[in-house]
Amino acid sequence: MTWSEMQPLLTQGTYDTLYMVLWSALVTVVGGLPLGVLLVLTDKGGLLQNTVVNKVIGVIVNIGRSLPFIILLIALIPFTTWVVGTFIGPTAMIVPLAVGAIPFFARLVETAIREVDHGLVEAVQSMGGSIPTIVRKVLLPQALPSLVSGVTTTLIVLIGYSAMAGAVGGEGLGSKAVTYGFQRFDNQFMLITVALLIVIVTVIQLIGDLTVRLLARRGRAAS
Amino acid sequence: MITTTGLTKVYQSRDREVTALDGVDLHVREGEVYGVIGQSGAGKSSLIRCVNLLERPTSGTVTVAGQDLTALAGRGRRASAELRRARTRIGMVFQHFNLLDSRTVLDNIELPLEILGVSGQARTRKAKELLDLVGLADKAKSYPGQLSGGQKQRVGIARALAGDPQVLLSDEATSALDPETTRSILQLLRDLNQQLGLTVLLITHEMDVVKTICDSAALMQRGRIVESGTVGELLATPGSELAQELFPVGGTASGPDRTVVDVTFQGESASQPVISQLSRTYNIDISILGAAMDTVGGKQIGRMRIELPGRFEENVVPIGFLREQGLQAEVVDGESAATAAAPAVPEQTPAAITKEVVK
Numbered sequence A: 001m002t003w004s005e006m007q008p009l010l011t012q013g014t015y016d017t018l019y020m021v022l023w024s025a026l027v028t029v030v031g032g033l034p035l036g037v038l039l040v041l042t043d044k045g046g047l048l049q050n051t052v053v054n055k056v057i058g059v060i061v062n063i064g065r066s067l068p069f070i071i072l073l074i075a076l077i078p079f080t081t082w083v084v085g086t087f088i089g090p091t092a093m094i095v096p097l098a099v100g101a102i103p104f105f106a107r108l109v110e111t112a113i114r115e116v117d118h119g120l121v122e123a124v125q126s127m128g129g130s131i132p133t134i135v136r137k138v139l140l141p142q143a144l145p146s147l148v149s150g151v152t153t154t155l156i157v158l159i160g161y162s163a164m165a166g167a168v169g170g171e172g173l174g175s176k177a178v179t180y181g182f183q184r185f186d187n188q189f190m191l192i193t194v195a196l197l198i199v200i201v202t203v204i205q206l207i208g209d210l211t212v213r214l215l216a217r218r219g220r221a222a223s
Numbered sequence B: 001m002i003t004t005t006g007l008t009k010v011y012q013s014r015d016r017e018v019t020a021l022d023g024v025d026l027h028v029r030e031g032e033v034y035g036v037i038g039q040s041g042a043g044k045s046s047l048i049r050c051v052n053l054l055e056r057p058t059s060g061t062v063t064v065a066g067q068d069l070t071a072l073a074g075r076g077r078r079a080s081a082e083l084r085r086a087r088t089r090i091g092m093v094f095q096h097f098n099l100l101d102s103r104t105v106l107d108n109i110e111l112p113l114e115i116l117g118v119s120g121q122a123r124t125r126k127a128k129e130l131l132d133l134v135g136l137a138d139k140a141k142s143y144p145g146q147l148s149g150g151q152k153q154r155v156g157i158a159r160a161l162a163g164d165p166q167v168l169l170s171d172e173a174t175s176a177l178d179p180e181t182t183r184s185i186l187q188l189l190r191d192l193n194q195q196l197g198l199t200v201l202l203i204t205h206e207m208d209v210v211k212t213i214c215d216s217a218a219l220m221q222r223g224r225i226v227e228s229g230t231v232g233e234l235l236a237t238p239g240s241e242l243a244q245e246l247f248p249v250g251g252t253a254s255g256p257d258r259t260v261v262d263v264t265f266q267g268e269s270a271s272q273p274v275i276s277q278l279s280r281t282y283n284i285d286i287s288i289l290g291a292a293m294d295t296v297g298g299k300q301i302g303r304m305r306i307e308l309p310g311r312f313e314e315n316v317v318p319i320g321f322l323r324e325q326g327l328q329a330e331v332v333d334g335e336s337a338a339t340a341a342a343p344a345v346p347e348q349t350p351a352a353i354t355k356e357v358v359k
Helices: A003-041 A051-066 A069-075 A077-084 A090-114 A118-126 A131-167 A173-182 A187-220 B044-051 B081-087 B105-116 B120-133 B149-160 B179-196 B207-213 B231-235 B241-246 B267-271 B274-282 B312-324 B334-341 B350-358
Strands: B002-012 B017-028 B033-038 B059-064 B090-094 B167-171 B199-204 B216-221 B224-230 B258-266 B287-296 B299-309 B328-332
Touching (some): A003 A090, A003 A131, A003 A173, A051 A090, A069 A090, A118 A131, A131 A173, A131 A187, A131 B105, B002 B044, B017 B044, B017 B059, B033 B044, B033 B207, B044 B059, B105 B149, B149 B179, B167 B179, B179 B199, B179 B207, B207 B241, B216 B241, B231 B258, B274 B312
Parallel strands (some): B033 B216, B090 B167
Antiparallel strands (some): B002 B059, B216 B224, B287 B299
Protein backbone atom coordinates (compact mmCIF):
# COMPACT_ATOMS: atom_id res chain seq x y z
CA MET A 1 0.00 0.00 0.00
CA THR A 2 1.27 3.46 -0.77
CA TRP A 3 1.08 6.30 1.72
CA SER A 4 -1.78 7.96 -0.18
CA GLU A 5 -3.73 4.72 0.10
CA MET A 6 -2.95 4.36 3.80
CA GLN A 7 -3.62 7.92 4.86
CA PRO A 8 -7.45 7.97 4.61
CA LEU A 9 -7.63 4.56 6.34
CA LEU A 10 -5.45 5.81 9.22
CA THR A 11 -7.31 9.09 9.54
CA GLN A 12 -10.67 7.34 9.60
CA GLY A 13 -9.33 4.70 12.01
CA THR A 14 -7.93 7.26 14.41
CA TYR A 15 -11.13 9.25 14.28
CA ASP A 16 -13.26 6.16 14.99
CA THR A 17 -11.00 5.03 17.82
CA LEU A 18 -11.11 8.41 19.51
CA TYR A 19 -14.86 8.62 18.94
CA MET A 20 -15.48 5.24 20.59
CA VAL A 21 -13.00 5.77 23.41
CA LEU A 22 -14.02 9.30 24.37
CA TRP A 23 -17.76 8.65 24.31
CA SER A 24 -17.48 5.39 26.20
CA ALA A 25 -15.16 7.09 28.72
CA LEU A 26 -17.81 9.72 29.30
CA VAL A 27 -20.46 7.06 29.90
CA THR A 28 -17.99 5.19 32.12
CA VAL A 29 -17.35 8.22 34.32
CA VAL A 30 -21.06 9.00 34.59
CA GLY A 31 -21.84 5.40 35.51
CA GLY A 32 -18.72 4.42 37.45
CA LEU A 33 -18.34 7.48 39.66
CA PRO A 34 -21.62 7.03 41.59
CA LEU A 35 -20.99 3.29 41.84
CA GLY A 36 -17.53 3.86 43.31
CA VAL A 37 -18.85 6.47 45.75
CA LEU A 38 -21.67 4.13 46.77
CA LEU A 39 -19.19 1.32 47.35
CA VAL A 40 -17.42 3.50 49.93
CA LEU A 41 -20.53 5.01 51.52
CA THR A 42 -22.37 1.71 51.97
CA ASP A 43 -19.31 -0.13 53.26
CA LYS A 44 -19.04 -1.14 56.90
CA GLY A 45 -18.53 1.99 58.98
CA GLY A 46 -19.48 4.16 56.00
CA LEU A 47 -21.89 7.07 56.12
CA LEU A 48 -24.66 5.04 54.50
CA GLN A 49 -23.68 1.64 55.84
CA ASN A 50 -25.79 -0.93 54.05
CA THR A 51 -24.37 -4.40 53.78
CA VAL A 52 -26.90 -5.63 51.22
CA VAL A 53 -26.42 -2.78 48.75
CA ASN A 54 -22.67 -2.95 49.26
CA LYS A 55 -22.51 -6.69 48.59
CA VAL A 56 -24.78 -6.46 45.53
CA ILE A 57 -22.73 -3.66 43.94
CA GLY A 58 -19.54 -5.46 44.90
CA VAL A 59 -20.62 -8.71 43.24
CA ILE A 60 -21.79 -6.94 40.06
CA VAL A 61 -18.54 -5.03 39.83
CA ASN A 62 -16.50 -8.19 40.37
CA ILE A 63 -18.41 -10.12 37.72
CA GLY A 64 -17.94 -7.23 35.31
CA ARG A 65 -14.24 -7.16 36.03
CA SER A 66 -13.61 -10.88 35.79
CA LEU A 67 -15.23 -11.39 32.37
CA PRO A 68 -12.74 -11.21 29.51
CA PHE A 69 -13.73 -8.26 27.36
CA ILE A 70 -14.06 -10.26 24.17
CA ILE A 71 -16.66 -12.52 25.85
CA LEU A 72 -18.51 -9.53 27.28
CA LEU A 73 -18.55 -7.99 23.83
CA ILE A 74 -20.29 -11.01 22.32
CA ALA A 75 -22.58 -11.61 25.30
CA LEU A 76 -23.77 -8.02 25.15
CA ILE A 77 -24.79 -8.14 21.47
CA PRO A 78 -28.55 -8.41 22.24
CA PHE A 79 -28.31 -5.59 24.77
CA THR A 80 -26.32 -3.41 22.37
CA THR A 81 -28.85 -4.04 19.61
CA TRP A 82 -31.65 -3.11 22.00
CA VAL A 83 -29.96 0.15 23.01
CA VAL A 84 -28.47 1.37 19.71
CA GLY A 85 -30.47 -0.61 17.14
CA THR A 86 -27.40 -2.35 15.76
CA PHE A 87 -24.32 -4.05 17.18
CA ILE A 88 -21.99 -3.03 14.37
CA GLY A 89 -20.13 0.25 13.96
CA PRO A 90 -18.41 2.67 16.29
CA THR A 91 -21.57 3.99 17.95
CA ALA A 92 -22.73 0.48 18.83
CA MET A 93 -19.29 -0.24 20.31
CA ILE A 94 -19.72 2.50 22.92
CA VAL A 95 -22.15 0.22 24.79
CA PRO A 96 -19.90 -2.80 25.46
CA LEU A 97 -16.87 -0.55 25.98
CA ALA A 98 -18.66 1.42 28.70
CA VAL A 99 -20.16 -1.69 30.29
CA GLY A 100 -16.70 -3.25 30.39
CA ALA A 101 -15.00 -0.18 31.81
CA ILE A 102 -17.58 0.91 34.40
CA PRO A 103 -16.69 -1.80 36.97
CA PHE A 104 -13.00 -1.16 36.44
CA PHE A 105 -13.42 2.59 36.92
CA ALA A 106 -15.76 2.09 39.89
CA ARG A 107 -12.99 0.24 41.74
CA LEU A 108 -10.52 3.01 40.95
CA VAL A 109 -13.02 5.57 42.27
CA GLU A 110 -13.50 3.49 45.40
CA THR A 111 -9.77 3.42 46.10
CA ALA A 112 -9.42 7.15 45.42
CA ILE A 113 -12.32 8.07 47.74
CA ARG A 114 -11.07 5.79 50.50
CA GLU A 115 -7.82 7.72 50.60
CA VAL A 116 -9.61 10.90 51.67
CA ASP A 117 -8.84 11.68 55.31
CA HIS A 118 -11.82 10.77 57.47
CA GLY A 119 -11.14 13.79 59.66
CA LEU A 120 -12.27 16.02 56.80
CA VAL A 121 -15.57 14.16 56.61
CA GLU A 122 -16.02 14.65 60.35
CA ALA A 123 -15.19 18.33 60.07
CA VAL A 124 -17.95 18.83 57.52
CA GLN A 125 -20.34 16.70 59.58
CA SER A 126 -19.61 18.92 62.57
CA MET A 127 -20.59 21.93 60.44
CA GLY A 128 -23.94 20.32 59.77
CA GLY A 129 -23.14 19.10 56.26
CA SER A 130 -25.40 16.44 54.76
CA ILE A 131 -24.11 13.35 52.98
CA PRO A 132 -24.56 14.85 49.47
CA THR A 133 -22.64 17.91 50.73
CA ILE A 134 -19.86 15.70 52.04
CA VAL A 135 -19.61 13.89 48.71
CA ARG A 136 -19.71 17.08 46.67
CA LYS A 137 -17.54 19.33 48.82
CA VAL A 138 -15.11 16.91 50.40
CA LEU A 139 -14.84 13.44 48.90
CA LEU A 140 -14.82 14.34 45.21
CA PRO A 141 -12.68 17.51 45.37
CA GLN A 142 -10.16 15.94 47.73
CA ALA A 143 -9.91 12.79 45.61
CA LEU A 144 -9.75 14.74 42.35
CA PRO A 145 -6.07 14.09 41.54
CA SER A 146 -6.55 10.33 42.06
CA LEU A 147 -9.81 10.43 40.10
CA VAL A 148 -8.13 12.14 37.15
CA SER A 149 -5.38 9.59 37.19
CA GLY A 150 -8.08 6.89 37.28
CA VAL A 151 -9.72 8.43 34.21
CA THR A 152 -6.36 8.38 32.41
CA THR A 153 -5.87 4.70 33.19
CA THR A 154 -9.44 3.97 32.09
CA LEU A 155 -8.95 5.81 28.78
CA ILE A 156 -5.91 3.70 28.03
CA VAL A 157 -7.71 0.49 28.93
CA LEU A 158 -10.55 1.61 26.66
CA ILE A 159 -8.11 2.05 23.76
CA GLY A 160 -7.04 -1.53 24.30
CA TYR A 161 -10.65 -2.72 24.44
CA SER A 162 -11.54 -0.71 21.36
CA ALA A 163 -8.95 -2.60 19.33
CA MET A 164 -10.64 -5.84 20.34
CA ALA A 165 -13.99 -4.36 19.49
CA GLY A 166 -12.57 -3.89 16.01
CA ALA A 167 -12.53 -7.65 15.64
CA VAL A 168 -16.27 -7.94 16.30
CA GLY A 169 -17.70 -5.41 13.91
CA GLY A 170 -16.36 -2.23 15.41
CA GLU A 171 -14.31 0.31 13.60
CA GLY A 172 -11.17 2.18 14.47
CA LEU A 173 -7.43 1.58 14.30
CA GLY A 174 -7.70 -1.93 15.70
CA SER A 175 -10.14 -2.97 13.04
CA LYS A 176 -7.96 -1.40 10.33
CA ALA A 177 -4.87 -3.18 11.66
CA VAL A 178 -6.67 -6.52 11.59
CA THR A 179 -8.17 -6.07 8.14
CA TYR A 180 -5.26 -4.49 6.30
CA GLY A 181 -2.22 -5.31 8.39
CA PHE A 182 -2.96 -8.86 9.48
CA GLN A 183 -5.29 -10.33 6.89
CA ARG A 184 -3.36 -8.78 3.97
CA PHE A 185 0.07 -9.33 5.51
CA ASP A 186 0.94 -5.67 5.18
CA ASN A 187 3.62 -5.34 7.84
CA GLN A 188 4.31 -1.71 7.06
CA PHE A 189 0.67 -0.77 7.64
CA MET A 190 0.66 -2.82 10.82
CA LEU A 191 3.72 -1.01 12.15
CA ILE A 192 2.23 2.37 11.40
CA THR A 193 -1.02 1.56 13.25
CA VAL A 194 0.95 0.29 16.22
CA ALA A 195 3.05 3.46 16.23
CA LEU A 196 -0.07 5.56 16.01
CA LEU A 197 -1.66 3.73 18.98
CA ILE A 198 1.51 4.27 21.00
CA VAL A 199 1.42 7.96 20.21
CA ILE A 200 -2.24 8.26 21.25
CA VAL A 201 -1.66 6.40 24.51
CA THR A 202 1.42 8.46 25.31
CA VAL A 203 -0.33 11.73 24.64
CA ILE A 204 -3.28 10.74 26.87
CA GLN A 205 -0.94 9.65 29.65
CA LEU A 206 1.03 12.89 29.40
CA ILE A 207 -2.07 15.05 29.56
CA GLY A 208 -3.37 13.00 32.48
CA ASP A 209 -0.11 13.21 34.44
CA LEU A 210 0.16 16.93 33.84
CA THR A 211 -3.38 17.51 35.09
CA VAL A 212 -2.75 15.43 38.19
CA ARG A 213 0.42 17.33 38.92
CA LEU A 214 -1.32 20.68 38.52
CA LEU A 215 -4.16 19.60 40.81
CA ALA A 216 -1.88 18.12 43.44
CA ARG A 217 0.41 21.14 43.47
CA ARG A 218 -2.30 23.43 44.81
CA GLY A 219 -2.48 21.77 48.16
CA ARG A 220 1.08 20.69 48.70
CA ALA A 221 2.94 23.73 47.47
CA ALA A 222 4.98 24.49 50.55
CA SER A 223 4.44 21.57 52.85
CA MET B 1 -24.95 25.48 78.16
CA ILE B 2 -23.83 21.91 77.67
CA THR B 3 -25.27 19.19 79.84
CA THR B 4 -24.80 15.50 79.51
CA THR B 5 -26.59 13.05 81.76
CA GLY B 6 -25.70 9.42 82.15
CA LEU B 7 -23.77 9.44 78.91
CA THR B 8 -22.60 5.96 78.02
CA LYS B 9 -20.76 4.80 74.94
CA VAL B 10 -19.97 1.16 74.36
CA TYR B 11 -17.98 0.12 71.32
CA GLN B 12 -18.69 -3.34 70.09
CA SER B 13 -16.13 -5.31 68.23
CA ARG B 14 -16.52 -8.91 67.20
CA ASP B 15 -15.93 -10.62 70.50
CA ARG B 16 -15.72 -7.92 73.14
CA GLU B 17 -17.22 -4.71 74.35
CA VAL B 18 -15.25 -1.63 75.23
CA THR B 19 -16.90 0.93 77.47
CA ALA B 20 -15.48 4.31 76.50
CA LEU B 21 -17.96 6.38 78.50
CA ASP B 22 -19.48 5.05 81.67
CA GLY B 23 -22.27 7.33 82.83
CA VAL B 24 -20.79 10.78 82.32
CA ASP B 25 -22.61 13.77 83.81
CA LEU B 26 -21.08 16.98 82.59
CA HIS B 27 -22.32 20.47 83.14
CA VAL B 28 -20.76 23.38 81.31
CA ARG B 29 -22.06 26.81 82.21
CA GLU B 30 -22.67 29.54 79.69
CA GLY B 31 -19.62 31.64 78.91
CA GLU B 32 -17.03 29.50 80.63
CA VAL B 33 -14.03 27.63 79.37
CA TYR B 34 -14.35 24.05 80.55
CA GLY B 35 -11.47 21.63 80.25
CA VAL B 36 -11.72 17.87 80.38
CA ILE B 37 -8.37 16.34 81.07
CA GLY B 38 -7.36 12.73 81.04
CA GLN B 39 -4.85 10.30 79.64
CA SER B 40 -5.34 8.82 76.22
CA GLY B 41 -7.94 6.10 76.41
CA ALA B 42 -9.75 7.80 79.29
CA GLY B 43 -12.72 8.47 77.02
CA LYS B 44 -12.42 12.22 76.66
CA SER B 45 -12.35 12.06 72.89
CA SER B 46 -15.51 9.96 72.84
CA LEU B 47 -17.07 12.45 75.20
CA ILE B 48 -16.49 15.53 73.05
CA ARG B 49 -17.58 13.65 69.94
CA CYS B 50 -20.78 12.65 71.68
CA VAL B 51 -21.57 16.28 72.43
CA ASN B 52 -22.29 17.08 68.78
CA LEU B 53 -23.25 13.48 68.11
CA LEU B 54 -20.44 12.72 65.69
CA GLU B 55 -20.50 9.65 67.88
CA ARG B 56 -23.90 8.28 68.89
CA PRO B 57 -24.02 7.66 72.62
CA THR B 58 -25.24 4.21 73.60
CA SER B 59 -27.43 5.77 76.25
CA GLY B 60 -27.85 9.07 78.06
CA THR B 61 -28.73 12.53 76.82
CA VAL B 62 -26.85 15.55 75.51
CA THR B 63 -28.35 19.00 75.78
CA VAL B 64 -26.68 21.98 74.13
CA ALA B 65 -28.15 25.47 74.49
CA GLY B 66 -31.37 24.02 75.81
CA GLN B 67 -31.83 21.66 72.91
CA ASP B 68 -31.85 17.91 73.50
CA LEU B 69 -29.62 16.71 70.67
CA THR B 70 -30.04 13.04 71.44
CA ALA B 71 -33.76 13.44 70.78
CA LEU B 72 -33.06 15.06 67.40
CA ALA B 73 -30.69 12.39 66.26
CA GLY B 74 -33.20 10.14 64.60
CA ARG B 75 -32.95 6.39 64.59
CA GLY B 76 -30.62 5.60 61.72
CA ARG B 77 -26.93 6.35 61.38
CA ARG B 78 -27.69 9.38 59.23
CA ALA B 79 -27.97 12.72 60.93
CA SER B 80 -31.46 14.18 60.73
CA ALA B 81 -31.96 17.63 59.25
CA GLU B 82 -32.70 19.02 62.74
CA LEU B 83 -29.49 17.59 64.13
CA ARG B 84 -27.54 19.04 61.23
CA ARG B 85 -29.13 22.43 61.85
CA ALA B 86 -28.19 22.21 65.53
CA ARG B 87 -24.61 21.33 64.57
CA THR B 88 -24.26 24.52 62.57
CA ARG B 89 -24.48 26.35 65.89
CA ILE B 90 -21.75 24.25 67.50
CA GLY B 91 -18.24 24.98 66.26
CA MET B 92 -15.55 22.36 66.44
CA VAL B 93 -11.78 22.49 66.09
CA PHE B 94 -9.59 19.45 65.68
CA GLN B 95 -6.14 18.30 66.65
CA HIS B 96 -5.11 17.81 63.03
CA PHE B 97 -6.98 20.92 61.82
CA ASN B 98 -8.92 18.99 59.15
CA LEU B 99 -8.70 21.71 56.54
CA LEU B 100 -9.42 20.90 52.91
CA ASP B 101 -6.08 21.25 51.14
CA SER B 102 -7.83 21.61 47.78
CA ARG B 103 -9.36 24.92 48.89
CA THR B 104 -7.77 28.23 49.76
CA VAL B 105 -7.87 29.49 53.32
CA LEU B 106 -10.77 31.80 52.47
CA ASP B 107 -12.71 29.01 50.75
CA ASN B 108 -12.16 26.76 53.74
CA ILE B 109 -13.79 29.32 56.00
CA GLU B 110 -16.59 29.78 53.49
CA LEU B 111 -17.42 26.07 53.56
CA PRO B 112 -19.68 26.15 56.64
CA LEU B 113 -21.35 29.25 55.19
CA GLU B 114 -22.01 27.37 51.96
CA ILE B 115 -23.66 24.67 54.05
CA LEU B 116 -25.76 27.34 55.76
CA GLY B 117 -26.79 28.60 52.33
CA VAL B 118 -25.26 32.07 52.66
CA SER B 119 -24.96 33.74 49.26
CA GLY B 120 -21.62 34.43 47.56
CA GLN B 121 -20.81 38.01 48.52
CA ALA B 122 -22.05 37.82 52.09
CA ARG B 123 -20.06 34.62 52.45
CA THR B 124 -16.80 36.20 51.36
CA ARG B 125 -17.40 39.23 53.56
CA LYS B 126 -18.05 37.08 56.62
CA ALA B 127 -15.06 34.84 55.92
CA LYS B 128 -12.79 37.88 55.60
CA GLU B 129 -14.04 39.25 58.92
CA LEU B 130 -13.29 35.95 60.59
CA LEU B 131 -9.80 35.82 59.07
CA ASP B 132 -9.22 39.26 60.46
CA LEU B 133 -10.45 38.14 63.86
CA VAL B 134 -7.90 35.32 64.02
CA GLY B 135 -5.14 37.56 62.67
CA LEU B 136 -4.61 35.98 59.27
CA ALA B 137 -6.10 38.63 56.97
CA ASP B 138 -3.12 38.38 54.62
CA LYS B 139 -3.42 34.62 54.09
CA ALA B 140 -6.84 34.55 52.41
CA LYS B 141 -5.53 33.30 49.07
CA SER B 142 -3.00 30.82 50.49
CA TYR B 143 -3.56 27.10 50.57
CA PRO B 144 -3.45 25.26 53.91
CA GLY B 145 -0.30 23.46 52.71
CA GLN B 146 1.53 26.78 52.78
CA LEU B 147 0.70 27.56 56.41
CA SER B 148 2.38 26.64 59.68
CA GLY B 149 0.59 24.51 62.27
CA GLY B 150 -0.45 27.48 64.37
CA GLN B 151 -1.79 29.30 61.33
CA LYS B 152 -3.71 26.22 60.26
CA GLN B 153 -5.35 26.02 63.67
CA ARG B 154 -6.28 29.70 63.43
CA VAL B 155 -8.00 28.93 60.14
CA GLY B 156 -9.68 25.98 61.85
CA ILE B 157 -10.94 28.30 64.58
CA ALA B 158 -12.15 30.89 62.08
CA ARG B 159 -13.99 28.14 60.23
CA ALA B 160 -15.58 26.87 63.44
CA LEU B 161 -16.86 30.38 64.17
CA ALA B 162 -18.42 30.91 60.76
CA GLY B 163 -21.89 29.84 61.85
CA ASP B 164 -21.86 32.23 64.83
CA PRO B 165 -21.90 29.35 67.29
CA GLN B 166 -22.63 29.74 70.99
CA VAL B 167 -20.47 26.75 71.76
CA LEU B 168 -17.02 25.78 70.61
CA LEU B 169 -15.74 22.23 71.00
CA SER B 170 -12.01 21.80 70.94
CA ASP B 171 -10.70 18.30 70.40
CA GLU B 172 -7.03 18.48 71.49
CA ALA B 173 -6.68 21.64 69.43
CA THR B 174 -3.17 22.40 70.65
CA SER B 175 -1.77 18.89 70.98
CA ALA B 176 -0.03 18.97 67.62
CA LEU B 177 1.55 22.38 68.25
CA ASP B 178 4.79 23.51 69.87
CA PRO B 179 4.59 25.20 73.31
CA GLU B 180 4.83 28.75 72.03
CA THR B 181 2.17 28.27 69.36
CA THR B 182 0.04 26.48 71.94
CA ARG B 183 0.15 29.58 74.11
CA SER B 184 -0.91 31.87 71.27
CA ILE B 185 -3.78 29.58 70.26
CA LEU B 186 -4.97 29.34 73.87
CA GLN B 187 -4.78 33.11 74.15
CA LEU B 188 -6.92 33.38 71.03
CA LEU B 189 -9.49 30.98 72.47
CA ARG B 190 -9.51 32.97 75.71
CA ASP B 191 -10.02 36.23 73.79
CA LEU B 192 -12.87 34.76 71.79
CA ASN B 193 -14.43 33.43 74.96
CA GLN B 194 -14.33 36.90 76.49
CA GLN B 195 -15.16 38.97 73.40
CA LEU B 196 -17.93 36.82 71.99
CA GLY B 197 -19.14 35.19 75.18
CA LEU B 198 -18.37 31.88 73.55
CA THR B 199 -18.71 28.80 75.73
CA VAL B 200 -15.73 26.54 75.16
CA LEU B 201 -15.52 22.84 75.95
CA LEU B 202 -12.06 21.50 75.38
CA ILE B 203 -10.39 18.20 75.92
CA THR B 204 -6.69 17.89 76.43
CA HIS B 205 -4.03 15.76 78.02
CA GLU B 206 -1.92 18.79 78.91
CA MET B 207 -2.37 20.21 82.38
CA ASP B 208 -0.89 23.50 81.15
CA VAL B 209 -3.90 24.04 78.90
CA VAL B 210 -6.25 23.75 81.85
CA LYS B 211 -4.03 26.01 83.91
CA THR B 212 -3.84 28.68 81.23
CA ILE B 213 -7.43 29.14 80.17
CA CYS B 214 -9.95 26.99 81.99
CA ASP B 215 -12.53 28.32 84.43
CA SER B 216 -13.63 24.81 85.25
CA ALA B 217 -12.13 21.41 84.77
CA ALA B 218 -12.96 17.76 85.00
CA LEU B 219 -10.67 14.80 85.34
CA MET B 220 -11.55 11.70 83.37
CA GLN B 221 -10.41 8.21 84.15
CA ARG B 222 -11.60 4.99 82.55
CA GLY B 223 -14.73 6.55 81.06
CA ARG B 224 -15.81 8.36 84.20
CA ILE B 225 -15.49 11.87 85.50
CA VAL B 226 -13.76 11.46 88.83
CA GLU B 227 -13.45 15.12 89.76
CA SER B 228 -15.01 18.28 88.44
CA GLY B 229 -15.69 21.85 89.39
CA THR B 230 -14.35 25.36 88.97
CA VAL B 231 -10.61 25.63 89.34
CA GLY B 232 -11.11 27.46 92.64
CA GLU B 233 -13.38 24.73 93.98
CA LEU B 234 -10.96 22.05 92.94
CA LEU B 235 -8.06 23.73 94.67
CA ALA B 236 -10.19 24.03 97.78
CA THR B 237 -11.07 20.34 97.74
CA PRO B 238 -8.92 18.36 100.14
CA GLY B 239 -7.14 15.52 98.41
CA SER B 240 -8.13 16.68 94.94
CA GLU B 241 -6.02 14.93 92.35
CA LEU B 242 -6.56 17.69 89.82
CA ALA B 243 -5.47 20.35 92.30
CA GLN B 244 -2.36 18.33 93.04
CA GLU B 245 -1.67 18.03 89.30
CA LEU B 246 -2.38 21.69 88.64
CA PHE B 247 -0.19 22.62 91.52
CA PRO B 248 2.40 20.07 92.34
CA VAL B 249 4.27 20.81 95.55
CA GLY B 250 6.83 18.36 96.82
CA GLY B 251 8.89 17.75 99.90
CA THR B 252 8.85 15.28 102.76
CA ALA B 253 9.06 15.64 106.50
CA SER B 254 12.63 16.03 107.73
CA GLY B 255 12.07 13.88 110.80
CA PRO B 256 9.50 11.77 112.60
CA ASP B 257 8.14 14.42 114.95
CA ARG B 258 7.03 16.85 112.32
CA THR B 259 3.73 17.88 110.78
CA VAL B 260 3.56 18.62 107.07
CA VAL B 261 0.80 20.96 105.93
CA ASP B 262 -0.20 22.01 102.41
CA VAL B 263 -1.44 25.57 102.40
CA THR B 264 -3.36 26.97 99.45
CA PHE B 265 -3.69 30.73 98.97
CA GLN B 266 -6.35 32.19 96.75
CA GLY B 267 -7.24 35.74 95.83
CA GLU B 268 -6.87 38.20 98.76
CA SER B 269 -5.15 35.85 101.13
CA ALA B 270 -2.31 35.39 98.67
CA SER B 271 -0.96 38.83 99.53
CA GLN B 272 -1.02 38.52 103.34
CA PRO B 273 2.07 37.66 105.39
CA VAL B 274 0.39 34.71 107.11
CA ILE B 275 3.42 32.52 107.51
CA SER B 276 5.44 35.08 109.44
CA GLN B 277 2.33 35.89 111.51
CA LEU B 278 1.98 32.23 112.32
CA SER B 279 5.62 31.99 113.30
CA ARG B 280 5.43 35.05 115.55
CA THR B 281 2.09 34.26 117.16
CA TYR B 282 2.97 30.72 118.19
CA ASN B 283 6.72 31.13 118.35
CA ILE B 284 7.43 28.15 116.14
CA ASP B 285 9.98 27.58 113.41
CA ILE B 286 8.46 26.90 110.06
CA SER B 287 10.33 25.23 107.23
CA ILE B 288 9.10 25.62 103.69
CA LEU B 289 9.43 22.33 101.85
CA GLY B 290 8.02 23.41 98.54
CA ALA B 291 6.04 26.27 97.08
CA ALA B 292 4.55 27.48 93.85
CA MET B 293 2.73 30.59 92.72
CA ASP B 294 0.82 30.71 89.48
CA THR B 295 -2.09 32.21 87.66
CA VAL B 296 -4.85 29.69 87.19
CA GLY B 297 -7.92 30.71 85.24
CA GLY B 298 -6.87 34.33 85.55
CA LYS B 299 -6.56 34.19 89.35
CA GLN B 300 -3.43 34.40 91.44
CA ILE B 301 -3.09 31.18 93.36
CA GLY B 302 -0.32 29.83 95.51
CA ARG B 303 0.43 26.60 97.19
CA MET B 304 3.01 25.90 99.84
CA ARG B 305 4.07 22.81 101.67
CA ILE B 306 5.31 23.76 105.16
CA GLU B 307 6.65 21.79 108.05
CA LEU B 308 5.85 22.48 111.67
CA PRO B 309 7.80 20.99 114.54
CA GLY B 310 5.99 18.39 116.62
CA ARG B 311 3.26 15.90 115.90
CA PHE B 312 -0.14 16.78 114.50
CA GLU B 313 -1.73 16.81 117.96
CA GLU B 314 0.64 19.60 119.02
CA ASN B 315 -0.14 21.66 115.94
CA VAL B 316 -3.92 21.72 115.99
CA VAL B 317 -3.99 25.34 117.10
CA PRO B 318 -1.57 26.78 114.50
CA ILE B 319 -3.41 24.88 111.75
CA GLY B 320 -6.66 26.31 113.05
CA PHE B 321 -5.07 29.74 112.83
CA LEU B 322 -4.23 29.21 109.15
CA ARG B 323 -7.80 28.19 108.44
CA GLU B 324 -9.11 31.22 110.27
CA GLN B 325 -7.06 33.41 107.92
CA GLY B 326 -9.12 32.05 105.05
CA LEU B 327 -6.44 29.70 103.82
CA GLN B 328 -6.93 26.12 103.01
CA ALA B 329 -4.64 24.02 105.15
CA GLU B 330 -4.42 20.33 104.59
CA VAL B 331 -2.35 18.02 106.71
CA VAL B 332 -0.30 15.64 104.64
CA ASP B 333 0.12 12.30 106.35
CA GLY B 334 3.64 10.96 106.27
CA GLU B 335 2.98 8.10 103.95
CA SER B 336 1.27 9.93 101.11
CA ALA B 337 3.77 12.77 101.30
CA ALA B 338 6.58 10.29 101.05
CA THR B 339 5.14 8.61 97.98
CA ALA B 340 4.30 11.91 96.34
CA ALA B 341 7.74 13.36 96.81
CA ALA B 342 9.88 10.26 96.66
CA PRO B 343 10.77 10.41 92.98
CA ALA B 344 11.58 14.10 93.05
CA VAL B 345 13.73 14.20 96.19
CA PRO B 346 15.18 10.79 96.83
CA GLU B 347 17.91 11.58 99.35
CA GLN B 348 17.71 14.89 101.11
CA THR B 349 14.74 17.02 101.88
CA PRO B 350 14.91 20.69 100.98
CA ALA B 351 14.66 21.50 104.66
CA ALA B 352 17.75 19.47 105.41
CA ILE B 353 19.68 21.29 102.73
CA THR B 354 18.64 24.63 104.13
CA LYS B 355 19.84 23.67 107.57
CA GLU B 356 23.25 22.74 106.33
CA VAL B 357 23.59 26.00 104.52
CA VAL B 358 22.63 27.88 107.65
CA LYS B 359 25.33 26.15 109.68
